[in-house]
Amino acid sequence: MPRLSDLSLDELSERLISTGLRLSVPPFVFLIRSDIPVVARGLQTLYEQHEYEASAEGFADFHIQVKARRHGLKRVAQFSMDGFEPFTPLAYDEAFALLEWGMNWCVTGHAHTWLTIHSAVLENKGRAVLLPAPPGSGKSTLCAALMLHGWRLLSDEMALLDPVTGLITPAPRPVSLKNRSIDLIRERQPGVVMGPEALDTVKGRVAHLKVSEASRAAAHRCVAPGGVVFPRYESGAPLTVAPRAKSASLVELASNSFNQHVHGKPGFAALTAAVDRCACYDLRYSQIDEALDWFDHLEPPS
Amino acid sequence: MNRVPSPSGRLAEVLCHPEAMSQLSLVDWDLLLRQGRVADVLARLCELAEDKGREAALPSQVWRHLKAAQLVARRQHVELVYEAQHVRQALASDGVPLVLLKGAAYVLAGLQAGKGRMVSDIDLLIPRERQADVESALMKAGWLSSTRDSYDQHYYRRWMHEIPALRHVHRGSVLDVHHSVVPPTAGYGLDVQKMLGAVVPVQGMDGVFVLSDMDMVLHSAVHLMHEGELEMGFRGLVDLDALVREFSSADASFWDRLHERAIALNLQRPAFLALRYTQRFLGTAIPQACLDRLQAASPRMSSMRLAWLDALYERGLRPMHASFNDRYTNWARSALYIRSHWLRMPPHLLIPHLLRKSGRRLIEGFKTREETNHAQA
Numbered sequence: 001m002p003r004l005s006d007l008s009l010d011e012l013s014e015r016l017i018s019t020g021l022r023l024s025v026p027p028f029v030f031l032i033r034s035d036i037p038v039v040a041r042g043l044q045t046l047y048e049q050h051e052y053e054a055s056a057e058g059f060a061d062f063h064i065q066v067k068a069r070r071h072g073l074k075r076v077a078q079f080s081m082d083g084f085e086p087f088t089p090l091a092y093d094e095a096f097a098l099l100e101w102g103m104n105w106c107v108t109g110h111a112h113t114w115l116t117i118h119s120a121v122l123e124n125k126g127r128a129v130l131l132p133a134p135p136g137s138g139k140s141t142l143c144a145a146l147m148l149h150g151w152r153l154l155s156d157e158m159a160l161l162d163p164v165t166g167l168i169t170p171a172p173r174p175v176s177l178k179n180r181s182i183d184l185i186r187e188r189q190p191g192v193v194m195g196p197e198a199l200d201t202v203k204g205r206v207a208h209l210k211v212s213e214a215s216r217a218a219a220h221r222c223v224a225p226g227g228v229v230f231p232r233y234e235s236g237a238p239l240t241v242a243p244r245a246k247s248a249s250l251v252e253l254a255s256n257s258f259n260q261h262v263h264g265k266p267g268f269a270a271l272t273a274a275v276d277r278c279a280c281y282d283l284r285y286s287q288i289d290e291a292l293d294w295f296d297h298l299e300p301p302s
Numbered sequence: 303m304n305r306v307p308s309p310s311g312r313l314a315e316v317l318c319h320p321e322a323m324s325q326l327s328l329v330d331w332d333l334l335l336r337q338g339r340v341a342d343v344l345a346r347l348c349e350l351a352e353d354k355g356r357e358a359a360l361p362s363q364v365w366r367h368l369k370a371a372q373l374v375a376r377r378q379h380v381e382l383v384y385e386a387q388h389v390r391q392a393l394a395s396d397g398v399p400l401v402l403l404k405g406a407a408y409v410l411a412g413l414q415a416g417k418g419r420m421v422s423d424i425d426l427l428i429p430r431e432r433q434a435d436v437e438s439a440l441m442k443a444g445w446l447s448s449t450r451d452s453y454d455q456h457y458y459r460r461w462m463h464e465i466p467a468l469r470h471v472h473r474g475s476v477l478d479v480h481h482s483v484v485p486p487t488a489g490y491g492l493d494v495q496k497m498l499g500a501v502v503p504v505q506g507m508d509g510v511f512v513l514s515d516m517d518m519v520l521h522s523a524v525h526l527m528h529e530g531e532l533e534m535g536f537r538g539l540v541d542l543d544a545l546v547r548e549f550s551s552a553d554a555s556f557w558d559r560l561h562e563r564a565i566a567l568n569l570q571r572p573a574f575l576a577l578r579y580t581q582r583f584l585g586t587a588i589p590q591a592c593l594d595r596l597q598a599a600s601p602r603m604s605s606m607r608l609a610w611l612d613a614l615y616e617r618g619l620r621p622m623h624a625s626f627n628d629r630y631t632n633w634a635r636s637a638l639y640i641r642s643h644w645l646r647m648p649p650h651l652l653i654p655h656l657l658r659k660s661g662r663r664l665i666e667g668f669k670t671r672e673e674t675n676h677a678q679a
Binding site: 029060061063083111112113261262 | 328329331332336339340361363364366367369370371373374377380623624
């Protein structure tokens with residue numbers, strides 16, 4: 001199958017405006033349409049090595065659009081999935097970020113054969129480590145740093161736990177970064193590939209970091225969970241690690257789940273089984289390198 | 303033979319002949335899953351596929367979507383049982399039995415129509431004279447009125463046969479409390495006591511009742527023919543088709559009994575029309591003699607008027623997915639919206655009401671028509 005890098009920006013834009021781009025974003029296929037240039041640029045930069053389906057007809061899990069609209073005098077961007085609009089429009093310049101948020105919504109709102117948990121998840125030494133955390137805890141920065149450090153990214157936002165196999169299914173997509181994080185990651189690795197930057201009225205500056213090629217190439221490989229780490233960034237704090245009781249970890253994971261209510265009791269059992277296999281920690285840090293070093297030495301339970 | 307006039311009448315086909323699912327290509331499924339999602343029947347398709355062990359023949363990408371919908375529907379069914387107990391308890395202190403309608407009834411009565419049925423609200427039927435008691439009992443149990451708009455409140459109570467939806471203050475469950483099955487002003491002179499007098503108990507649930515088989519069918523029919531917002535119109539056909547198939551196969555005298563009951567309740571015309579469209583869309587096996595008899599027993603309608611209604615409903619009852627739209631679809635939906643209100647309100651009140659409610663709708667109709675052209679495939 002051809003890759004997005006095979007298309008020029010003009011060809012990509014043309015496809016987005018007309019028949020749509022059927023893009024493979026494992027484990028899903030998105031049919032994407034947009035008439036907004038920043039969307040084309042963002043896709044070309046961040047999904048460069050992703051495969052797409054050239055033929056006019058095919059199968060896509062989600063048919064999505066980010067279209068320009070007029071809101072009085074302002075131009076805005078509106079997201080829709082097959083005609084349904086789950087969000088209010090955002091500023092025109094945020095169109096690419098809106099696409100990414102819309103893709104998240106498609107998965108968390110519909111992909112119920114997995115238990116979806118609001119968490120970053122990366123793999124090292126053959127086991128997955130979940131980083132559940134509320135916004136503002138530094139999770140995204142840490143996730144980006146771990147990936148650049150060589151860890152395999154499974155997702156920066158959503159852990160997809162298969163309740164039948166007990167494994168995490170990778171769904172790697174560009175890492176969403178905000179404000180100072182963007183600069184920090186650029187400082188750590190100059191030349192790193194990021195998508196278009198936008199200004200959101202609520203979140204501030206938003207940009208996305210391209211998924212490492214190693215992570216993208218291994219996206220078909222599911223992996224067993226081995227660790228749950230609850231990170232908390234605290235300026236000036238020394239690295240502090242405390243084991244967290246499995247019961248407390250389970251409760252926290254369940255409350256971070258998008259669709260636990262759909263899975264009911266079997267879902268809870270699946271979460272329990274997952275936590276049982278994991279070493280669980282609270283991590284407080286201020287120096288990313290110290291944190292990375294600690295992560296590298298994390299051993300999955302046998 | 304189904305005659306859903308869409309690019310592919312496959313949705314109706316797979317609902318009626320689930321074995322056809324295994325012959326579909328991924329491209330077919332790309333459209334079918336989206337149509338099914340909009341029509342709210344994905345969970346049902348999943349149940350039908352699993353029924354005969356056909357799921358193994360389906361591509362895994364497709365199965366994921368069907369299974370996901372089934373999980374949500376099954377979850378709703380679990381919560382439904384729980385909520386129904388709560389409602390029953392709330393009403394019990396006033397000695398009002400819980401009579402369930404529509405989706406909640408099909409699911410709790412274990413009917414085929416309940417398979418994969420999404421049930422977000424609980425519809426219940428109460429005697430009109432107990433309305434005040436019921437509202438207050440439900441309020442004490444935590445269900446509060448969800449609409450504050452005094453125009454809507456007045457409209458619901460005066461012109462429809464239900465009080466505005468009640469939402470539970472903690473659990474968020476929604477109740478639609480009806481005191482008739484058709485707006486009193488629609489002119490059927492329907493005495494809902496007749497239906498309430500014929501209710502049957504739900505097995506395994508004390509104090510919970512559903513309508514008798516014929517009344518369920520007639521209610522489904524009249525609801526479909528009077529509904530102005532047809533977002534769930536296609537699903538209404540699926541319900542009616544499932545009810546009729548199950549009841550008629552269990553009882554040879556079903557059609558005769560249905561005919562008599564339709565006459566007794568003065569619902570011959572909505573029964574005739576609804577069954578006519580169920581047959582057209584889903585190929586329901588209805589004896590032609592039965593349809594003819596119902597038509598003959600109904601108030602006379604010119605063939606031109608019937609043809610006009612056919613043209614409206616053949617579009618209006620399709621799932622609200624852009625792939626089913628032709629250039630007249632949005633006009634047909636608007637016309638049916640107006641018709642449902644025409645049947646319910648006198649003209650001097652209808653016009654101001656429609657101006658208030660439909661102005662925005664007609665504008666949206668223009669907007670969506672543009673998008674129909676772009677939204678294909």
